[in-house]
Amino acid sequence: MEDKQKNDVILDRLIKEYMKITDEYGYKTAKASFFRMLLF
């Protein structure tokens, strides 16, 4: 697997970890919420 793909896998894993403690509004919303949290 190329490093870019590995980074994508990491991001996916982080978002799924994040979803464990956020409201369950689905992956797309969780991804946006995750990015917003990192903006702050």
Place this chain on the structure above:
Amino acid sequence: MIDTINDKTYEEKVERFDTAMRGGIPDRVPVFGTIMSWIYYYCGYTENDIIRDPMLNLECYLKVCRDFYFDMIFTITPPPVVTYKNLLGGGAFQSAGDTVQFDTTKIQCMEADEYKLLSKDFNGFMEKVILPRKFALFAEDYSEDKYNKLIKAQEEYNRLFGSLGSIIEKFTQESAMPNFIYPAGYWHPFDVIMDYLRNFDIMSDIRRRPDEVLEACDVILKFIYEAAGIEKRKPMKAKAFQIPMHAPIYLKPKDFERFYFPYLLNMIDFASQKGFMVECFFEGDYSHLYDYLQEIPKYKVVGMFEKDDIRLVKKKLGNTMGIIGGMNTYTLKHGKKQECLDMAKALIDDLAPGGGWIFCQDKMLSCCGEEVNADNFKAVTEFVHEYGVYK
């Protein structure tokens, strides 16, 4: 679930607040406690103590709501997640002694010529450009070590926030105290650019590349709607999405009209169409913009005011939105108790008639415990509850 004993108290408070925020006349003037990090210091802790043991949050909120009269508190949240951002190697929040400070020099992470890149693919821009600039760990090439550090950081975030749901549930059961804000980060796109990407350089961007700024705002608006999950939530009484408004006090009215107001109206409309109220937090002085604010659809918004003349606000905007605010925080800190009580009485006498007003101090108590004198604050909140009865 809320226990039977306190059920009535909880419902009364919700009804009282909900009526006033929609411009109506409740049974009493609601007392709103915008209490944040101040509570930790009042209870003998620091923000860092809460970061170390998030369950202390419950103890602090319960104590403060036993000691002071409130009909509603703003929200329940841990302090900024500084330990998490430290593990990522960046971010604007920094520990400073016992407190957590926001370092504005860390905001600037986007160049002026990158608006088109942002607008083309916001998620990709975040992932490939912004996150590596904000956090050293995201900038590293892939390695197993990077992977492990990122997972460890996320586990720290989950440690801080994982207990929040149970804290809120226990708090509500034991205190019968409602809390106001949907935890949703309903941020205005112009403020997103100013607060987190371009800092005050956005003020020159609106002169040099106005169309690019507007295009970026369009894209960020959609991102904020998705992140807030509005379409998947259910409206509740006496709750609102908060828009913390920062940029308008630096904008000329004509710039506000072009770059800020259309998005603000869109956000209010988007929420209200789904049955949600919006709380606009008018941070600073908005007196140069009242003519615009009068165009906001009636009672879809409750406005929390900081530096405006609250009596003038009620006169100019009381037919448009519920009004929150009035009590001078400086007086609560430095005034004598009688001076504070006189100020609260005058506010009730002037602002309560006709309803649509919620008593609150004019600053959020979000610092290190020095913002108000606790004895004054206690006396005032109790006085307003007792004196502010509609007959």
